[in-house]
Amino acid sequence: MPIFLLRRLLAAIPVLAMVAVIVFALLRLSPGDPAIILAGDGATPEQLNAIRASMGLDKPVMVQFIVWIGHLLRGDLGTSLISGLPVAGMIADRFGPTLALCIGTIVIAVALAIPVGILAAWQQGKLLDRLVMAASVVGFSVPGFIIGYVLILLFARWLGWLPVQGYQPISAALWPFIERLILPTLTLSTAYIALIARIVRTSVIEVMGEDFIRTARAKGMTEAAVLIRQALGNAAVPIVTIIGVSIAMLIGGVVVTESVFNVPGLGRLVLEAVLARDYPIIQALILLFSMLYVLINLVIDVLYSLLDPRIRY
Secondary structure, three states: OHHHHHHHHHHHHHHHHHHHHHHHHHHHHOOOOHHHHHHOOOOOHHHHHHHHHHHOOOOOHHHHHHHHHHHHHOOOOOEOOOOOOEHHHHHHHHHHHHHHHHHHHHHHHHHHHHHHHHHHHHOOOOHHHHHHHHHHHHHHHOOHHHHHHHHHHHHHHHOOOOOOOOOOOOOOOHHHHHHHHHHHHHHHHHHHHHHHHHHHHHHHHHHHOOHHHHHHHHOOOOHHHHHHHHHHHHOHHHHHHHHHHHHHHHHHHHHHHHHHHOOOOHHHHHHHHHHHOOHHHHHHHHHHHHHHHHHHHHHHHHHHHHHOOOOOO
């Protein structure tokens, strides 16, 4: 196992290097000029040239890339072109809200999807199973921003139970922190509840036809014990896979959700950086997200061997 982990970590280095090259090239080749955004439409060519020189954008693209890689290898993510603040500090300030939103989303999705998927598998072909499958199709098909606006209209505007937007750190007060995360967490978790529930249902149904399930029933084991201890335990590998994929997919989902609910997280930072053509922030965030993908896949592979002793690396 240690050799496998070392190999996977070493294999991630060329992947991240390729991501860095592609991201840098695409940002420089795409239309848009941060100097124009910073100076405004009324700026003279001389003013624009001066701003580009101060940002280092007047140098050849290859020189800009070498300078950026050199700073990156020293642990320096650069400085924002628009605000002038260190990119690492900006990411650290926005990391907390996104982490809270992602943890809440995964906890809700797993806590609801697994029992719902098991019940659907147990009632295969019956009314409950059909209702679950219909709800999962709707939950996975409807865009997140529509679900968010519906929840805002229902719980914030009509009932007045929850705030519409904003974020409160947990260090200030616990309940304001929780109540401002309820709506964005429910919005973001809807698609993942539907996705995980479908995979749980399918995996449990496949296992329920195995011989050891019939043996467990013949020995007098209750149906609940058969479903949870036997079927769910042996269907854990694909379920863990889809949970890991869902965690990775959250990176894209938080951009929309944080924009709808005005949560000052990494998703909002990505959107603001793209609109402002703030190259250092975009590059740093994409590299960070790529590293998270690699780590999530590595954790999933390790869990495979723990859940199924037959899997060895």
